[in-house]
Structure formats: structure tokens, C-alpha cells
Amino acid sequence: LITSAACAAAIASLAACGTSAAPAIGGEAPVILRLALNQTEKHPSYVALTGFGIRLQQATGGRYRLDVFPNEVLGAQQEVLGLTSDGIIDLAVISGTQLENINPDFRVFNLPRVFDSVEHQMKVINDPAVVGDLYRSLEGDQHLTVLGGFTQGERNLYTKKPINTPADLAGQKIRVQESPVMLRMITTMGGSPTPMSYGEVYTAMQSGVLDGAENNEVSYFTQKHYEVAPHYTYTKHLVGLDYLVANSETLQKMSPEDRATFDREWTKTYEEFVTLWDKATKDAIEGATAEGAQFHQIDTAPFDERLEPLARSFLANPTQQQLYDRTRQAATR
Ligand code: GCU
Numbered sequence: 001l002i003t004s005a006a007c008a009a010a011i012a013s014l015a016a017c018g019t020s021a022a023p024a025i026g027g028e029a030p031v032i033l034r035l036a037l038n039q040t041e042k043h044p045s046y047v048a049l050t051g052f053g054i055r056l057q058q059a060t061g062g063r064y065r066l067d068v069f070p071n072e073v074l075g076a077q078q079e080v081l082g083l084t085s086d087g088i089i090d091l092a093v094i095s096g097t098q099l100e101n102i103n104p105d106f107r108v109f110n111l112p113r114v115f116d117s118v119e120h121q122m123k124v125i126n127d128p129a130v131v132g133d134l135y136r137s138l139e140g141d142q143h144l145t146v147l148g149g150f151t152q153g154e155r156n157l158y159t160k161k162p163i164n165t166p167a168d169l170a171g172q173k174i175r176v177q178e179s180p181v182m183l184r185m186i187t188t189m190g191g192s193p194t195p196m197s198y199g200e201v202y203t204a205m206q207s208g209v210l211d212g213a214e215n216n217e218v219s220y221f222t223q224k225h226y227e228v229a230p231h232y233t234y235t236k237h238l239v240g241l242d243y244l245v246a247n248s249e250t251l252q253k254m255s256p257e258d259r260a261t262f263d264r265e266w267t268k269t270y271e272e273f274v275t276l277w278d279k280a281t282k283d284a285i286e287g288a289t290a291e292g293a294q295f296h297q298i299d300t301a302p303f304d305e306r307l308e309p310l311a312r313s314f315l316a317n318p319t320q321q322q323l324y325d326r327t328r329q330a331a332t333r
Contacts, residue, residue: 030057030065033250035091036080038072038198040222044276045093045150045242046070052269059261066091076197078178081245085142090250093150096241097179102144103137104316108323110181111311113304115239116331118151122274124327125149125241134323138245145248147266150273152216152240153281157189158225158232159212160205162294165302166190175201175213181314185237186214188306198223205229216240217295218277221284226293233296235303244270 039045053066074080080092099106115121124130126148135146157163169190176182178195186193194210204210205228212229220226315321
């Protein structure tokens, strides 16, 4: 799917990793599952996934080992999605905004205001009656199976100058994830969107290519974005979602017993994540405040008025409409 210098380097480093596998109990070399992540080792997804790896190895008697590669070392999300599809790596954590580009039905969960809270989101995205077809929809052409997700929590704006109203965003270049919904969202909120991969955002804000970005407190803190955009404003524009995506053949190659173990341990992992997330959010606010960041609560009504019609305008077919309706029916308030 993709051939770039970064991927070539990633593939070369994977080959090197493959040779270091320790034999499993019983002498067989373990199957190594390689997982790409764009977060630092301090992010709760890294913490949760390394725990998943340890439990998977123990529960399969060492037949499986999970190697988590953090910090975009295997590439940005668009690249690692291609590597997972091609079976060069086995697993990746991918923001919903990237899946929207290969099946637009995923956009329903990326829309502003579709989820009221993390609790609402978790109820919907782990309900096979709602998401079963969607999660299997990439298996045919893309060889990708969606296994479920980690919340990204509430996403908010952060900038060099304080923001109170849509008018304050005029002319402000705000980084967005590479997706049509995100582009339209920032335009609707009053700013000028610039799509860019996650790992490039710090430098772009530092050099003035960007005036700000939008993300949760955990990414704001772990990526040190507060150093270059000290005003974090609670616009509460959406509750984001990351998916664990697997190469479908990797999963098919597992024995039914190992697959059941894998699924059981993954379920524990995403359940545990919600608790890790709450604590990480509190720590991020505390940590960034200690470094001089300012967190601003604002009246979100002027943003709400603009964002509410946006969601519905994006629903392009009956599948999307149905996903949206079922999601809203499951709302917690
Ligand atoms: C969050 C999310 C990532 C995503 C990032 C981004 O950190 O967890 O998956 O890539 O936002 O804004 O790009």
C-alpha cells in the first residue's frame, strides 16, 4: 500500500527485532505481535498495552509475545495503518479519523457532539449489535479487523492566546487530524484548519506554522504541547476514539484457544483503560499547570450553536444515519 523511507526504515528495524525472540516454554519460538503506537511511554495506552502483552504471554504459556513500539517509531498513523493492512505489522492503535478515510461510515463516531461522555461512548463502541458490521467492514479489501477502542476523552482547543468565542479564532491556524470532519469542524468553530500528523504538531506550533491545536489534556501534557501553546480552553467539541486494529490474517492464524485468550485479555485491557484514563487526565492537568499552562472554562454556547447542525450534515447514507440514531438513543443524559 505504501512505500516511504520511514516505512523502509521501520521494516528494517522490525527484521532486527524478530531475531531477538526468546524461546517459549517448550522450546518453540514465540509468535511476536508487533503493535504501533504514536504515544509516549507515559501515555495510558502504552501502560495498558504493555500490561496486555505481559498477560498475553503468561496466559498463552509464552506462545505469544506483544512488542509495543511507541512514539511513532514505526511511522505516523496513516503509514502504520498501511503496514498493518499489508501484514508487515500486526496491530496498531489508530484514531477514528484515519478509519474515516477508508470507510466513511466510521465518521459517525468522529462527529462533534455524537457522544455525551466517555461512559456513553464506551457503551456504544463495545456493543456488538451496534458496531459488529462496522468493525468487520475492513476485513475484505483492507485485511483489517477492528477489535474495539480506547477513549480519547474530551477534546478541547489550545492556543498561544486565550480563546473565548468563535471570533477569537479568526485567522488562527489550528492543527487537525487528517479527516474531512475535522477540517470542517475547525472552520465551523471559526478557525483555519491545517491537517498534520500528530508527531509534527509540537515543532509546527513552536515555529509559528500553527497557532494551536486541539486534543485531550493527556496528549497536551505528554506531547509537551503546553510549552508552545499555554492556553487550554474547554470548548468540549467532541469525545474522540482510538481503535485497536489488527491484521485479519494474524488473528486467523491463532488457534481458537489462543484467540479466546487474546480476546479475554484485550477486554480486560480496554476495561482497565477507563480508570487509567481518568487518573492520567487529572495528572496531566496538574502537571501542565505546574509548568505554567492555563486551563480556561468558557461559555461553550456560541460553539455549540455552530457545531450541532454539523453532525447531521455529515450523515451520508442509511448506515451512517442508523449508527448515529442508535448512538444518540444510548445517550446517558
Ligand atoms: C490523540 C489520540 C491519537 C491521535 C492524536 C491526534 O492523542 O489518542 O490517536 O493520533 O490524538 O490528534 O493525532
